[in-house]
Amino acid sequence: MDQVLDRRKEEEHSDFKFISDSMIDIYDSIMRIEESEIRKSRFKDVTAKELHLIHAIGLHAHKTTSEVANYLKLSKGTLTANINTLERKGYVKRVPNQVDRRIINLELTDKGRILFRAHSAFHSALVKSVLDGFSDDNVEIIEQVLKRLLGFIDEVSDK
Known part of the structure; x- marks a missing residue:
């Protein structure tokens, strides 16, 4: 025994x-x-960290700087420095909020949108390769595992 x-x-x-x-x-x-x-690629001037910032801003969301900072768990100062760099490189632009001009929304430029789509295509191919051949039940289990992992990560990062 x-x-x-x-x-x-x-x-x-x-x-x-x-x-x-x-x-x-x-x-x-x-x-x-x-x-x-x-x-x-033609996007040699971008780091992986900046790429993920572009992804966090998204295609059409017009997120505020605070929303992006919270999502990426960055200080506003760190986010501002990164946005300044991406704005200078031509990937992101700041747009005053139409309702409250004190709020700044972030938008991707055409160049930023192209990079966003390329990055999304990479991740889509990655997910398809992982899920290929799994049944719907297995995919649900994978989703549950990932949700649990993300919950743990959120819990630890909020401390």
Whole structure:
């Protein structure tokens, strides 16, 4: 009986290690691929961090600086510095809010929208490759796992 329990603990440890290592490898690989693809594209002047900021602003949302800062969990000062850079590079523009001129909305320029669409296409291909061959039930389980993981990340990052 003890051998069965010891073996199960070993298997659980192995599963845990595989999942932990895989999460790290996946994150690192995606970041490396994004950086590499950016360097090969016409968008060489953008970093992966700036790319994710462009993605957070979105195509048509006209988000405020506060909304983007909260979403990315950045200070307003850090966001302002990054927006200044992206504005100078021609990807983002600040637009005064029509209702309250004290509020600044962020919009992507045409150049920013093209980059956004290219980044979205990459992520779409990535998701399709992950889900290919899974049943709807399995996809629901994957969604539940990811929601749980995102909930944990939100919980930890809010501390």
